[in-house]
Amino acid sequence: MTLTEAERQASRQRHDEQTQLDVSRTLRAYQRDWFAHLRQEVFETGRPYVIGGALVPHEIFEALDLPFITDVWYSGLVAARRQSAYYSDFLTAQGFHAGLSRYGALTLAVLLDEANPDKPWGGLPKPALVVTGLGDRGADVLADFSGALRIPLEMPVVDPPYPAWWEMSRWQWEDLDQTYRIDVMLEQFRELVAAAEQIAGQKLDVDRLREIVDRVNQQEEYFDEVRAIIATSEKLPARLGEVMSQTMGIQWHRGTEWALNQARAFRDEVKDRAEQRLWVCPNEQYRLMYVGAGLWQNLDFFTEFEERYGAVFVRSNYLSIASDGYLRYGTRDPLRCLASRYCAMSEQMHIPGLGGAWAVWEARRHRVDGGLSLGGWWGQRMVNIALEEADIPVLEFPVDPVDANTWDDAKFRKLVGDFIEQRLAPARARRERA
Amino acid sequence: MAALRHAYTARLDLVRAPRRTGPGLIGVVDNTIPVELILACGRVPILIAADAGRPTPNADRYMEEVISPETKSLFEHACLGDYEFLDLLIVSRAHAHLYYYLKEVYRLGRGPRFPALHMYDLMQSQREAVRAYNWGRTEALIDRLERLSAEEITEGRLRWAIARTNQQRAVQRRLLDLRWAGHLSGVNALQAIGAAYFMSPDAYIPALETYLAEMRPDEALRDRPRLLVVTSVPLGGTHVHAALEAAGALVVAEDDWWGSRAPGADVPLAESPKEAILRKYWLDTASAGVYPAEAREAWLRQHALRPDVDGVVFYVPPSDRQLGWDYPRLKKWLDDSEKPSLLVREDATDPAGESAIRGATERFIATLPRRNSR
Numbered sequence: 098m099t100l101t102e103a104e105r106q107a108s109r110q111r112h113d114e115q116t117q118l119d120v121s122r123t124l125r126a127y128q129r130d131w132f133a134h135l136r137q138e139v140f141e142t143g144r145p146y147v148i149g150g151a152l153v154p155h156e157i158f159e160a161l162d163l164p165f166i167t168d169v170w171y172s173g174l175v176a177a178r179r180q181s182a183y184y185s186d187f188l189t190a191q192g193f194h195a196g197l198s199r200y201g202a203l204t205l206a207v208l209l210d211e212a213n214p215d216k217p218w219g220g221l222p223k224p225a226l227v228v229t230g231l232g233d234r235g236a237d238v239l240a241d242f243s244g245a246l247r248i249p250l251e252m253p254v255v256d257p258p259y260p261a262w263w264e265m266s267r268w269q270w271e272d273l274d275q276t277y278r279i280d281v282m283l284e285q286f287r288e289l290v291a292a293a294e295q296i297a298g299q300k301l302d303v304d305r306l307r308e309i310v311d312r313v314n315q316q317e318e319y320f321d322e323v324r325a326i327i328a329t330s331e332k333l334p335a336r337l338g339e340v341m342s343q344t345m346g347i348q349w350h351r352g353t354e355w356a357l358n359q360a361r362a363f364r365d366e367v368k369d370r371a372e373q374r375l376w377v378c379p380n381e382q383y384r385l386m387y388v389g390a391g392l393w394q395n396l397d398f399f400t401e402f403e404e405r406y407g408a409v410f411v412r413s414n415y416l417s418i419a420s421d422g423y424l425r426y427g428t429r430d431p432l433r434c435l436a437s438r439y440c441a442m443s444e445q446m447h448i449p450g451l452g453g454a455w456a457v458w459e460a461r462r463h464r465v466d467g468g469l470s471l472g473g474w475w476g477q478r479m480v481n482i483a484l485e486e487a488d489i490p491v492l493e494f495p496v497d498p499v500d501a502n503t504w505d506d507a508k509f510r511k512l513v514g515d516f517i518e519q520r521l522a523p524a525r526a527r528r529e530r531a
Numbered sequence: 532m533a534a535l536r537h538a539y540t541a542r543l544d545l546v547r548a549p550r551r552t553g554p555g556l557i558g559v560v561d562n563t564i565p566v567e568l569i570l571a572c573g574r575v576p577i578l579i580a581a582d583a584g585r586p587t588p589n590a591d592r593y594m595e596e597v598i599s600p601e602t603k604s605l606f607e608h609a610c611l612g613d614y615e616f617l618d619l620l621i622v623s624r625a626h627a628h629l630y631y632y633l634k635e636v637y638r639l640g641r642g643p644r645f646p647a648l649h650m651y652d653l654m655q656s657q658r659e660a661v662r663a664y665n666w667g668r669t670e671a672l673i674d675r676l677e678r679l680s681a682e683e684i685t686e687g688r689l690r691w692a693i694a695r696t697n698q699q700r701a702v703q704r705r706l707l708d709l710r711w712a713g714h715l716s717g718v719n720a721l722q723a724i725g726a727a728y729f730m731s732p733d734a735y736i737p738a739l740e741t742y743l744a745e746m747r748p749d750e751a752l753r754d755r756p757r758l759l760v761v762t763s764v765p766l767g768g769t770h771v772h773a774a775l776e777a778a779g780a781l782v783v784a785e786d787d788w789w790g791s792r793a794p795g796a797d798v799p800l801a802e803s804p805k806e807a808i809l810r811k812y813w814l815d816t817a818s819a820g821v822y823p824a825e826a827r828e829a830w831l832r833q834h835a836l837r838p839d840v841d842g843v844v845f846y847v848p849p850s851d852r853q854l855g856w857d858y859p860r861l862k863k864w865l866d867d868s869e870k871p872s873l874l875v876r877e878d879a880t881d882p883a884g885e886s887a888i889r890g891a892t893e894r895f896i897a898t899l900p901r902r903n904s905r
Binding site: 191192193194196197198231232234235237238241247249251253254255256257258277280281284285287288448449450472473474475476477478479482 | 592593594595596597598624627628630631632634635636638650652654656658659660661663664667820822823824847849850851852853855856857858859860862876
């Protein structure tokens, strides 16, 4: 069931009361205006826009003045609006069985559900171009339905996997990602550029693309600073739900002046809070990390554990990958830089060996007591094993990041409570003794 | 048929016999690895196949639910040392997850009985953008095989190997013709075709030729409703066909490399053999990774509307993560073409699932016009 307007207002009010960062409010206002503007331009002037996956070089579209929407982040909005169960059921009713991933597909559902006007930011117009991974058959459906051009991207297999990849990714990416693998991504990007140029009605200006890639690097550096502040401050200065939303909201618009300014303001505010010792939970006892996806469908769920146990979430993939995965210095050939970034983007968090090494490094850096691992992604067990073997307990949380049909409030409260009492406390005592 | 059935059911047991003599064996995980290159380096290719329904305790420790049962089964076998006798195991792009898990567990020192591995990352999308990459990966595989055998894979050796596999394809296509004529059951056809993955061409070709020569049409099959199977998982066993045929149907074809899609077209001998082999495995191989959909579904669209196909069965067990997105569109196409279809979501390797599939099929074929009345 989707929420009534009154329930939604109440939820919004609760959310506003818990909001601690000013940048959360400015982000929300910007997103709403940006979306209204997009809808107006697409519907009234026929301006083309792009829907794509998160693992797509948005910078190319930015350089061509093509608006871009990321399917999984829009799905996140649907989930945050508590409409994921409705749209998941809608897809099932259309013949797409419940075993198919809903993570990015709620965007498809919003498009297909033409009769229902109750959608995040008024719903989506039909895109002109759909760009996601080649195995994403839901995107094929979306492109067919919209009459859009479809460009798939295929990542080469990482062979051999190098566990400490984040040590090489910023400067030594040609070695890390291997020339032949970067070459095949580059060839696909050239195909993508040709399609995007056709839709945009203009040629790609490589100098402009380089400026955008450099601006993105600056933005990711601000994120890197935020991560360092969170990792090294005495206690947590900003609630993770807000940090995640801020990170992804800015990433959505990366390459723009607005995104760079917003990232700077984000860094400034978190830094200021840390300097003023404004902690999320003054009684902080346990520091937790998300392993894998965040709980987008219920970002406020863990707030109550702050009061009950002094437990805070300090780390998610979203902020950390922003610097370790996105940053690529040496932008003389900006398209090649991007090709390197997407050779293994996200895969490095999943591939056995790579995902585990990064999670353990991140956990130690953030002084984490335990992890929470949402189900449904490949490589999860190996990451969890790596953490457990480093004496960092992990709770496997059997819930879909966005599909509210998988939520059971009482069960999950007990699960988390038991985990803190029975696993975190003894492990921490053990570490302190050592 | 006995020799073929034995090879199909015994699988690796056939070649793993102690004190076995003869050329070395190289394992392949599916149909996207060019066996001609293996034959040309003096080795015999052998498929490693999943064991549906068997427990996988080692895999369950390292792998999560989203990993396919097939991958878990293959990993389990590797952990048990079942592939230790192979000179090399070549893993395909479709099995990249298997490769990554094997590499890491080996790195951790927990897979001491794993065979040597090689990743052959052939991208199946039919786009110019991936040609150079695919060519490079094929060259890298040739290089690995040459180092293994300490012999050059010459053009002459490749031509010999291509001739041998083309001969095998020709005999398999004769078998497929007899299937369309209703001479043999789908279960027998799967076994006769699938045996090729566990035998050398020298043993397989004469065995299949003998089977075809001795085959007499099975009269009991003549009036059965004829079904074509579309599957979301490779049909490494006969469970689905057994359930459908126990319900009174005859499976005449399946969109799967374990059956009707096994031979495809010949590898042309007129051009450069390396180029011809690459083109065959890149552009004429049944695989879920083929893109675009028009290419992936070309065979289905060519055969499903044949008048001698009475219905189409979509086998989409719970492990499916892809075909489900195509199903509504394909069903609509069949509906618009007035071709009846049935969707089955149960797992045929599970006895309860097999029973449910049989029941659903009985009800489905009862709705079809009688074959002898057409």
